[in-house]
Amino acid sequence: MRAFLRVADAREESDPQLKEWVRQVREIAYDTEDVLERYMLRFASHDTSGFRGYYKKVCASLKNLKARHQIASEIKAIRSRLENAYKRQQTFRDIYPIMNQGSTSSPAWYDGRGDALLLEEVDGVGIENPKERLLAWLSSIDYGLKVISVVGMSGLGKTTLVKKVFDDTSVEMNFDHDAWIAVSESFKVENLLQDIIKRLLKDVKQPPPQGLEAMKADDMREFIYNLLQNKNYIIVLDDIWTQNVWEAIRYAFPRRATHGRGYIIITTRFNNIGHTACSESNGHVYKLEPLSEEKSRELLYRKAFPRNSCPPYLEEISERILNICEGLPLAIVVIGSLLVTKNKKIEEWEMFYRSVGSELEGDHLKRISKLLSLSFYDLPYHLKACFLYLRIFPEDELVNKATLIRLWIAEGFVEAKQGKTMEEIAEGYMNELLNRSLIQVAETFSDGRPRSFHIHDLVREYIISKAREQNIASVATLYGFSNPTQQVYKGKNLRSLLFFGPGNSEWGPILYEVMSGGCRMLKVLELRGAPIDAIPDEVFKLYHLNHYERIQGFTASYEMGRLLCLQKLCYINLADAGGDRIKIVREIGKLTQPRRLGITKLRREDGKELYSSLAKLTNLRSLNIVSFEEESIDLEYPLSPSTFPFLQTLELQGRLERIPQWIGSLNALIRLNLIGSRLQEDPLQYIQGLPNLLLLKLYRGSYERQELSFKAGGFQRLHTLSLARLKGLRWVRAEKGSMPLLHNVVMWHCESMREMPVGIEHLENLKYVDFTDMAEEFVERLIDEKRKGDQWRLAHVPQVVVYNRVNGKWKTRQL
Structure with a gap:
C-alpha cells in the first residue's frame, strides 16, 4: 500500500x-x-x-x-x-x-508567472529599490558573462521585478540582443535552446536557421555561442525549478570576451539554484524580501479603494488582513481585488477574514492556492508528510528546528540511510524546505546555523487544508486554551499529544486524565510548559513512546526503563526522588534509544551509578548534567573512547574537581558548555584537540585561575568562544596558529580583565567581537587603542560592540 x-x-x-x-x-x-x-x-x-x-x-x-x-x-x-x-x-x-x-511527474502545469506579468504599473509598489540595485549591477563595464539570480518564495514578485528591469529604457539602449525565456517545469533541453535561438534572432529581425528543429543540442549551444560572442546581451530565464536547466545551457554563453558584456538573469524560488548559477561568474544573488508594512498597506489600499482612501471603520480589519498577507505582493493584489467587490461593508470584510482558509480552496484565491500547490507537488514524496506536519504549530509561533526534527523522527517520517544519523537526515529535509522557500529562517545560532523558522500565514492555511484532505497530523494538539471544558480527543488510537502552553492551570487534571487513560498507542508526548507537577506512572508504560519532551525538571518514575523507544528525556529532577534516586539512575541505563538526556539535582554519591548507566547510552547526541546546589559532580570514572561516538553537545553545570579526561576523546563533540565548574586546572589542554568543536562556553566561575592560554595548533575548527562571569580571569592569550576559524568572541562581565586578549590580531577570520559589562579600565584602553589607528588590533574585525551600564541603563558602542 x-x-x-x-x-x-x-x-x-x-x-x-x-x-x-x-x-x-x-x-x-x-x-x-x-x-x-x-x-x-x-x-x-x-x-x-x-x-x-x-x-x-x-x-x-x-x-x-x-x-x-x-x-x-x-x-x-x-x-x-x-x-x-x-x-x-x-x-x-x-x-x-x-x-x-516510476513516474514522478507533477500535475498539469499552472503558469503562475502569468499572474505576475499581468500586474499593472500601479501594482509595482515596493520594487523601486530592488530595481535600482539590479540596474546598477547591469551597468557594470566588466566584459564577459555575469549571472544575476533573483530568489524568493512564490508570490513575492520576482517576475514582476525583473520584467520592470528588462523593460527599462537603459537596458533597451545598452544591449544588442535580449530574450525573455519562460522556463517550464518539465522542460526539454532541445526545446529550451530552440526557444532561446528564436527569441534572440527575432529581436534583431532575423529568421531562425533552417532545420532548427532537427539540430542536436550541442549544435544549438554552439550556434548561440557564436551568435553572442563579443556582443552585449541580456537573457532572462524566468522561474527555474531544477539545477538541470542551468547545467543544460550554461556553456552556450561566452564566458570571456574582449568587448561584449553578457548578463543572464535567473528567477527561482530555490536558493541553491540561484547561488550555484552565480558562483562561476562571480555574479550576484538578490534575495527578494516581503513588502514592508507601509508598502503593503499602500498596495492594498490602491487595489481595494482604487478611487478613494480607506474609510476609518475599515482600517482595523484592513490591518488584520494585511497580517495574513505578510508582505506577499501577489496575495495583497489578489485579496485587494476581491475586497473591492465587498462595497466597503465591514461585515463582508470580517466574513472574508474569518474564512481565508476556505477561500484558498475556492475560486476567489485560486491563483495563490495554485502557486502553493505547484511547490507542494514538486516536493519529493518523503517531504510532503514532513511539510504538512507543520500544521500542528500554533499560528505566529516560531518553530524550533531541533524540536521539529525530533518530532519528525518520532512520527516515523524520516527514512533511514546508511552512514547518516536520523538527525542528519531530518536536518537535510529541513534544509530542502528552506531551499525551496517554503519556510523562512527566523533565528540563527551564533555560527549561522538555523535555530528557528517562520511559516507564512497563507502557506500555513494551505498546509492545514491539504493536511486535512490527506488526514496528516490528525493529533490532539493542545494550544493552552483558556476554557478547559473543551473536549480533548481521548481515542484509543491517539498517537501524538502536544501541549504548546502556556495554559490555564485547570488544564492539569485534564492532562492527567488523558495521559493516564487509554492512550496506549501514544508515540509522541510534548508537554512544554504544561501546567502539571509530575508525570503519571502510566506514561512510563507506553511501549511506543518515541519522543518525550518537557523543559521543566520533573520527578521520573523508576519504571521509565520500559520506554525502549524513547529518544529525548530531559530534565530528570533527582532532588525529590528520595529513596528511589539510585533506582531512577539505574533505569536510565535501560533506555536503548535516547539521543538527548538531561539530569538535574545530581548528588556526588550518584556519580558511580550514573557512570554505569551512561556507559550504555551509545546513541546519545546531547547530555546535560546539573549538580545539586553546591555539590561536586563526580565524573572521574574512566569511559571508553567509543562510549559516546555521536555525542555533539555536552553541558556540565556544577563544581568539578577537574575536567573529566574522557571529554578529550569525544571526536563528534560540537558544543561544550562548562558552568560553575570552579576549575583550578587549565581545562584547555584536555580539549584543544577536539576535531569538531565549534562552540566553547565557560560561564559563571567555571575557571578560577588568572590566565587562559590557547596554544598554537589548538581548536582548529572553533567558531565561537564565550567567556562570562569569570571573576578571577585577568589575561587571555591566543598564540598564532590557534583557533584559525574563530568567527565570534563574546566576553561578558570578566571584571578582573584590564586589556584585550593578547594575540587577538592573529585571529584573522573574526567577524564579531562583543565585550559586555567589562571593567571601565578595560573599556577605556579599548577606546584609546582604537583612537591610535594603526595600532588597532581589531581593525580586521567587521563588527566590534561594547555594552556597559551607564546610570543603570545599558549603553551600546559600535567601535
Missing part, C-alpha cells in the same frame, strides 16, 4: 477519480498500521527475557487467545477492504504505466 501511495501521489491532483481512490487506500493503510501496532502493544515483551519469554507470552497464555482472534479478524476485514479497492482499479488502468515507469 505504501509503495502504491508513493507512486500514485504524483498523479492524484490531476485526476479527481484517482484522488478519491488514493484517499481510500490511504485510510486502509492508516487502519492497517493501527492494527499492527496494537498487536505489538498487546504481545511484545516489556522485559528483557528474550525470545523464550516472548514465545511463552504469546503462545502459552490462554488469556491472549481472545486478543489474537480479535486482531486476526481485524486483519481479515482490512484484507477484504483492500480487495474491494483493488477491484476498483479496473476504472484506473492508467495507474499501471505509472507504477511500472
